Amino acid sequence: MDLLIKNGTVVTADESFIADIAVENGKIACIGQNLSVDAKQTVDAAGKLVLPGAIDAHTHLAMPFGGTVSADGYLAGTRAAACGGVTTVFDYPMQKKGMGIMEIIEARKAMCDPEACVDYAFHCIITDLNGGALLDEFQAAVDNGITSFKCFLVYKKEGMMVDDATLIKVLLKAKEVGAITNIHAENPDVIDMNIEKFLKEGKTSAWYHYLSRPEFVEAEADKRAVHWAKSVGAPLYIVHMADKEGLEAAIAAKLEGHDIYVETCPQYLEFTCDVYKREDGRNFVCSPPMKGEESREALWDAIKTGLIDTVATDHCPFQSYEKDWGKDDFTKIPNGCAGVENLYPYMLSAAGAGKITWSRAVALCATNPAKIFGCTQKGSLAPGKDADIVVYDPKKDFTISVSNMHSDYDHTIWEGKTLHGYPVQTYVRGRLVYDNGAFVGQPGYGEFVKRAPKI
Structure with a gap:
């Protein structure tokens, strides 16, 4: 496996449960408790939420x-x-x-x-x-x-x-x-x-x-x-x-x-x-x-x-x-x-x-x-879906300021707003793009999402 996120509380639109998530080739390979798999990278998410x-x-x-x-x-x-x-x-x-x-x-x-x-x-x-x-x-x-x-x-x-x-x-x-x-x-x-x-x-x-x-x-x-x-x-x-x-x-x-x-x-x-x-x-x-x-x-x-x-x-x-x-x-x-x-x-x-x-x-x-909108590979944590994953620390306090945002604007209407809880990692198709306050991704990595029609 390429990535194993262990011990986190997985949150879906319907339920929450403690589990591990294994990722291979940009997809979620499996989800379960105490997964016994070899992975190139292992992340311990104990005490944190793991979200789509x-x-x-x-x-x-x-x-x-x-x-x-x-x-x-x-x-x-x-x-x-x-x-x-x-x-x-x-x-x-x-x-x-x-x-x-x-x-x-x-x-x-x-x-x-x-x-x-x-x-x-x-x-x-x-x-x-x-x-x-x-x-x-x-x-x-x-x-x-x-x-x-x-x-x-x-x-x-x-x-x-x-x-x-x-x-x-x-x-x-x-x-x-x-x-x-x-x-x-x-x-x-x-x-x-x-x-x-x-x-x-x-x-x-x-x-x-x-x-x-x-x-x-x-x-x-x-x-x-x-x-x-x-x-x-x-x-x-x-x-x-x-x-x-x-x-x-x-x-x-x-x-x-x-x-x-x-x-x-x-x-x-x-x-x-x-x-x-x-x-x-x-x-x-x-x-x-x-x-x-x-x-x-x-x-x-x-x-x-x-x-x-x-x-x-x-x-x-x-x-x-x-x-x-x-x-x-x-x-x-x-x-x-x-x-x-x-x-x-x-x-x-x-x-x-x-x-x-x-x-x-x-x-x-x-x-x-x-x-x-027909994003069939997005929006949830399930085997076969794109490994778009957020690790969220519910205890991390964060105060929004233009100085800690990652845009090109020079002011924000959210200046001074304090949030209790904040993302600490973001993965796009299994690749880490954000890590504890720092953008670590690569321009051009993003892909066009071809969507399915409504039936």
């Missing part, structure tokens, strides 16, 4: 937005992922009008392949159906392992939004070929109306970013997306859910038996809209914005009851000087915050505090995204 590597199903690496590009490219973003126990990241390549799906994907793979430190997959953002021709490419995309597409119901002026007819066409075609449609749900017309009003009134601080897109602005679009998905019987994945009313609509559809999935993010679980009143409020600007305490509590309730399916990050950081472009005009603030290195530690710390179970944290961050 997390899957961050929502990142924007090297993404052009707001007149700049997100601070983390593929090297920095995946390096940070490794150091937070994330072994697979999903990125969102953006279609420019007239481009084909595989053209977009191949261009991004060419960027990612030499830099990726962990494994990676893509959701493709659809902005233009190219007169309907793009729909004919969906099957080829699925055949090549691209089994999810994203539509924006916002960013109309930026040319990223799709109308309802386009959304329905995407939903139907995705359903036909075994793919799933991801939705960013906010109402653009109401946002633009609010922005125009606030700017005329000289109300330009970060607080008005929130007031321009409050709870009901997201909720309306959530409800509309759910309505169309239910009406045409197509699967729907709502990204970065942040509001109570929209969450309730998605949960109701889910409980009725519709194929609706809900993602939220750590920033919506930790912060409220009050952050936008802070002097550094612009650093917290993302879309949708953090909402009120009632929404934050509703999200946690749904996390605890299993009605939220995944937690991902929407990782899209910008440098502080770029955020400062909007110091006196919130519309000029690049939207996005850091999170990929904080995802698993944050949710596991919540489990350690008794807010959720260890198994629920694993389900939200690893097993569920693997199942939803």
Whole structure:
């Protein structure tokens, strides 16, 4: 065997038990107590948890937005992922009008392949159906392992939004070929109306970013997306859910038996809209914005009851000087915050505090995204699966600071947050990539994950 991790408490989405894990050729060979095998390397994980590597199903690496590009490219973003126990990241390549799906994907793979430190997959953002021709490419995309597409119901002026007819066409075609449609749900017309009003009134601080897109602005679009998905019987994945009313609509559809999935993010679980009143409020600007305490509590309730399916990050950081472009005009603030290195530690710390179970944290961050998005070799610890493994010390205290993160950004909204428990090792397909605070992986080691279609 190449690797033997002994005496740890193995945590799955369903149970926890003390066992050894043997790894050979990048795969989990066997799991059992007191395994008697010869291994090139043996790790004693006594007193620690042994977890499947997390899957961050929502990142924007090297993404052009707001007149700049997100601070983390593929090297920095995946390096940070490794150091937070994330072994697979999903990125969102953006279609420019007239481009084909595989053209977009191949261009991004060419960027990612030499830099990726962990494994990676893509959701493709659809902005233009190219007169309907793009729909004919969906099957080829699925055949090549691209089994999810994203539509924006916002960013109309930026040319990223799709109308309802386009959304329905995407939903139907995705359903036909075994793919799933991801939705960013906010109402653009109401946002633009609010922005125009606030700017005329000289109300330009970060607080008005929130007031321009409050709870009901997201909720309306959530409800509309759910309505169309239910009406045409197509699967729907709502990204970065942040509001109570929209969450309730998605949960109701889910409980009725519709194929609706809900993602939220750590920033919506930790912060409220009050952050936008802070002097550094612009650093917290993302879309949708953090909402009120009632929404934050509703999200946690749904996390605890299993009605939220995944937690991902929407990782899209910008440098502080770029955020400062909007110091006196919130519309000029690049939207996005850091999170990929904080995802698993944050949710596991919540489990350690008794807010959720260890198994629920694993389900939200690893097993569920693997199942939803067809990552058949990822998301769980079982013989034959990729040896994506995190060794986690539940007693290790860690205070987040930009100085101990592994990204290329110069600030973090998580500055000063103390977590009880932290990853001490991360393995990607059996190779150690993070060890006690240090990145020890290799750019280019990460592989493209070809995903299975929904059946």
